[in-house]
Amino acid sequence: MLPSTSNYMFEMIRSELTDAVGKEYVDVREADRFAHSVDYYWIPEMWHDRNMPNPQADLIVHPGTAEEVSKVMKIANTYKIPVVPWGGGSGSQGGALPVLGGILLDTKRLNRVWKIDTTALTVTAGTGIIMRHLEWEVNKAGYSTMHLPASIACATVGGFLAHRGTGVLSTKWGKIEDMVMSLEVVLPTGEIINTLPIPRHASGPDLTMMFLGSEGTLGVITKVTLKIHPQPEARKFRAYLFKTFDDAMDAGASLMRSRLRPCAIRLYDEEETRHHVKRVFGLDDISGSYLVFGFDGYEKIVDLEMEEAMKIMRKYDVRDLGSKGGDMWWENKYKFFYPPYMFHMPQAFGTLDTVATFSDIKNVYHAMKKVVNENFPEARFIGHFSHWYEWGCMLYARFIFEKAPADPREAAALYNRVWDLAIRAAIANGGVINEHHGVGLKLGRLMKELYGPAKELVLDKLKKELDPNNIMNPGKMGFGF
Amino acid sequence: MHIQKFEDAMKACRFCFMCRHLSAVGNVTFSESDTPRGRALLLDKVSMNPEFLRSEAVVSTMYQSDLSACCRFHCVSHYDENGLVLAARRDIVEAGAAPENVGKLAAELGKSAAFKVSGKKADTIYFIDRYTARQPEISGAFDKIAKAAKVPYMTITGGCLGKALKTLGFENEAKKAASAFAKALAASGAKVVVVSNPAAYDALKNDCPALGIKLKCKVMHTSEFIAGKLAGLKLRKPAGKASAVYYLESDFLRNYNEVAAPREALTRCGFKLLPFGTNNEESYSAGEGACVLPELNPGLVKLLAEKVASRCDDAKKDTLVTASPYTKHVLTKYAGLKVKTIEEMVSSLL
Numbered sequence A: 001m002l003p004s005t006s007n008y009m010f011e012m013i014r015s016e017l018t019d020a021v022g023k024e025y026v027d028v029r030e031a032d033r034f035a036h037s038v039d040y041y042w043i044p045e046m047w048h049d050r051n052m053p054n055p056q057a058d059l060i061v062h063p064g065t066a067e068e069v070s071k072v073m074k075i076a077n078t079y080k081i082p083v084v085p086w087g088g089g090s091g092s093q094g095g096a097l098p099v100l101g102g103i104l105l106d107t108k109r110l111n112r113v114w115k116i117d118t119t120a121l122t123v124t125a126g127t128g129i130i131m132r133h134l135e136w137e138v139n140k141a142g143y144s145t146m147h148l149p150a151s152i153a154c155a156t157v158g159g160f161l162a163h164r165g166t167g168v169l170s171t172k173w174g175k176i177e178d179m180v181m182s183l184e185v186v187l188p189t190g191e192i193i194n195t196l197p198i199p200r201h202a203s204g205p206d207l208t209m210m211f212l213g214s215e216g217t218l219g220v221i222t223k224v225t226l227k228i229h230p231q232p233e234a235r236k237f238r239a240y241l242f243k244t245f246d247d248a249m250d251a252g253a254s255l256m257r258s259r260l261r262p263c264a265i266r267l268y269d270e271e272e273t274r275h276h277v278k279r280v281f282g283l284d285d286i287s288g289s290y291l292v293f294g295f296d297g298y299e300k301i302v303d304l305e306m307e308e309a310m311k312i313m314r315k316y317d318v319r320d321l322g323s324k325g326g327d328m329w330w331e332n333k334y335k336f337f338y339p340p341y342m343f344h345m346p347q348a349f350g351t352l353d354t355v356a357t358f359s360d361i362k363n364v365y366h367a368m369k370k371v372v373n374e375n376f377p378e379a380r381f382i383g384h385f386s387h388w389y390e391w392g393c394m395l396y397a398r399f400i401f402e403k404a405p406a407d408p409r410e411a412a413a414l415y416n417r418v419w420d421l422a423i424r425a426a427i428a429n430g431g432v433i434n435e436h437h438g439v440g441l442k443l444g445r446l447m448k449e450l451y452g453p454a455k456e457l458v459l460d461k462l463k464k465e466l467d468p469n470n471i472m473n474p475g476k477m478g479f480g481f
Numbered sequence B: 001m002h003i004q005k006f007e008d009a010m011k012a013c014r015f016c017f018m019c020r021h022l023s024a025v026g027n028v029t030f031s032e033s034d035t036p037r038g039r040a041l042l043l044d045k046v047s048m049n050p051e052f053l054r055s056e057a058v059v060s061t062m063y064q065s066d067l068s069a070c071c072r073f074h075c076v077s078h079y080d081e082n083g084l085v086l087a088a089r090r091d092i093v094e095a096g097a098a099p100e101n102v103g104k105l106a107a108e109l110g111k112s113a114a115f116k117v118s119g120k121k122a123d124t125i126y127f128i129d130r131y132t133a134r135q136p137e138i139s140g141a142f143d144k145i146a147k148a149a150k151v152p153y154m155t156i157t158g159g160c161l162g163k164a165l166k167t168l169g170f171e172n173e174a175k176k177a178a179s180a181f182a183k184a185l186a187a188s189g190a191k192v193v194v195v196s197n198p199a200a201y202d203a204l205k206n207d208c209p210a211l212g213i214k215l216k217c218k219v220m221h222t223s224e225f226i227a228g229k230l231a232g233l234k235l236r237k238p239a240g241k242a243s244a245v246y247y248l249e250s251d252f253l254r255n256y257n258e259v260a261a262p263r264e265a266l267t268r269c270g271f272k273l274l275p276f277g278t279n280n281e282e283s284y285s286a287g288e289g290a291c292v293l294p295e296l297n298p299g300l301v302k303l304l305a306e307k308v309a310s311r312c313d314d315a316k317k318d319t320l321v322t323a324s325p326y327t328k329h330v331l332t333k334y335a336g337l338k339v340k341t342i343e344e345m346v347s348s349l350l
């Protein structure tokens, strides 16, 4: 733990950090510590809204190189001070919150684009770069990362790696873990390592995959090489309205089983279609379940794929909203996330995302919906399915209370209860804790239930070995303090 | 408190991350507090604990905002985070908590507001503001264009017409300065006032009516004036390498007023506008919206200017074009870039 700021020992440690990263990059200003005390997790937002103080970091450091990160880690180990990596703070699980104080390591200065390799089609960049800035750099060279999440403007590449994030085109182009070639990582003890330069090999277990999704608990990812792709000649969308969600899910699954390769499929349940699709797109006459999909690539191939996909849709009792209905989704795909469209205080809300096979996904959806509806009649449950695989898809379910209890402790208890019940229902039916937002502070307590003995036998041991002083992001991912 | 008038923005922005990539200051300080979210979160705390307004955290953060309004321009709901920060500065000033350097600067600006009209009576009057006055090549270029277009004009000189005072939070002083300007303008009998500085344009177009000051003149930015006269001008076609230029958007013209004339004037003259940096939406603001940031925080302006320089394809050779004398000044002074204004580009073709 850090000594208090009135203790001269605090200044001794601050001097060491200053020596490591430079005076202007060690920040103890109240403004910045305050702004870093709230991320995109509902609990600190609610805590702030109730005028309660959120836990703050003691020091914020902005290292500019892996070597500087390494020095910070060594200092932190010497004094056993927690280090919490913070990218954009857009994580919804509280993963970047400095719950125990200590050093907050803001990665945004690790923002250099090192190389765009137009032979192998890869880009190498510092992980603190905002994803939108990286995508613009790559676009300028004529390519795209194809990683286009709704938080592209606010999250860092490192944040996506740390959470195994996903973008709107994931169905064809993959989640971030499918895009990575290799990583540079600073271990909790300060050593700098690189994973193998290529993602496919038979040279032992895959270290890249071990660090992906580790949410700052196993080290700081400082550099990444990602695949890039030529911009497609065409990208076309089409939307349909199904009478029921179940029919729409069957159609979406059929589309994936056909092994056509849509770049995106999104299916909204009846409730979300009624409330949100209608509002955001300004469509008046829609009811049922809205399904949209698209293809990208050479125009001739896109047209052919679209034709085949339309044949699949015609097997159902559907209303074809045409390409216009589909384009509307693409053009407004991020609009949902801007105020006032996004949920906001005094509402209490959360994204219960999970993933399961096509055999299980409907059961997962119905079980989660049932548990929320039965236990919290004042809450609404909505859901859409946004990332599709050959074998299943991701459920982006949400619960919304129009008003949370005024008392912050009561509000937190209610909130946690919804998660406990809904996530347990998901696990019981073949789902998992999360698909692309991570575990963080929010869901750490459920890791044991998900992994069973593997949590202690593998994950905890790995953590202990790599981070003997437990300084890396303590309290997150179920690793405890 | 004035911030309460912007409660919608405060409540929307305090938990919203969607425009942080365009936060020019945040992109060089890497501080979360230097983003629309960070500032709104701080001010939300102020709304719950008014004494927090006077804290160093709030005061320093508010005074280092670039006020570029890129966030409002980008935001699908156009929340006025800029307006919120300006309201906070006003609250800070009224609470007597303005930093010493801000108070001193405001006093100087207030004193400078004495306007002088020169030249023979004419329908058009050209305002030479502080940044234009420091770079006489800009008014020289305007003169050449006006002469070629056979537009006689008077000039009006003096200090701050209220914009800088308003951005600093000194509303009453801003009103006084703007009134003095309006009075001098009215006495000149001019029907059109042309300004090179987009900050002055915004002051006359938007601040004056908001302050209850009625101008009898039509207000034009020089780019609008030039675009309107192009048909009657005999211009050479730009040739060779000089024909391709990088146009840097102006905070005030694009984000506050959506004026398209600078691009229009340049393209109609035959210049090819190359995309600067990676993207048109990106904020390459060097603090234009904050008007007097170099006087308050030169170190920060240097970082902003260096950031712009780092986005150049070739910082030594590229010609950047701006509609803002402020931007020309700071990019030249702090980053050594080659910058021309619209007036200079067009007059070079005469």
Ligand SMILES: Cc1cc2nc3c(=O)[nH]c(=O)nc-3n(C[C@H](O)[C@H](O)[C@H](O)COP(=O)(O)OP(=O)(O)OC[C@H]3O[C@@H](n4cnc5c(N)ncnc54)[C@H](O)[C@@H]3O)c2cc1C
Pocket: A039, A040, A084, A085, A086, A087, A088, A089, A090, A091, A092, A094, A095, A096, A107, A127, A128, A148, A149, A150, A151, A154, A155, A156, A157, A158, A159, A160, A161, A162, A163, A164, A165, A166, A167, A168, A214, A215, A216, A217, A219, A220, A221, A222, A337, A436, A437, A438, A440, A473, A476, B017
């Ligand atoms: C409006 C909005 C829309 C969103 N949409 C999507 C979406 O479409 N897809 C999606 O996947 N997510 C989405 N998210 C969630 C969020 O953007 C992602 O979880 C993202 O990965 C977080 O990145 P960040 O840089 O903000 O990380 P932070 O929130 O700062 O950190 C998240 C976690 O990663 C760790 N971390 C950060 N950087 C590093 C690093 N370099 N090395 C090691 N650990 C690190 C932190 O310690 C923390 O545990 C959305 C969020 C918002 C606000």
Ligand code: SF4
Pocket: A338, A339, B012, B013, B014, B016, B017, B018, B019, B020, B036, B037, B071, B072, B074, B075, B076, B077, B078, B079, B080, B081
């Ligand atoms: S201006 Fe709009 S996009 Fe930016 S923080 Fe506010 S609500 Fe979000």
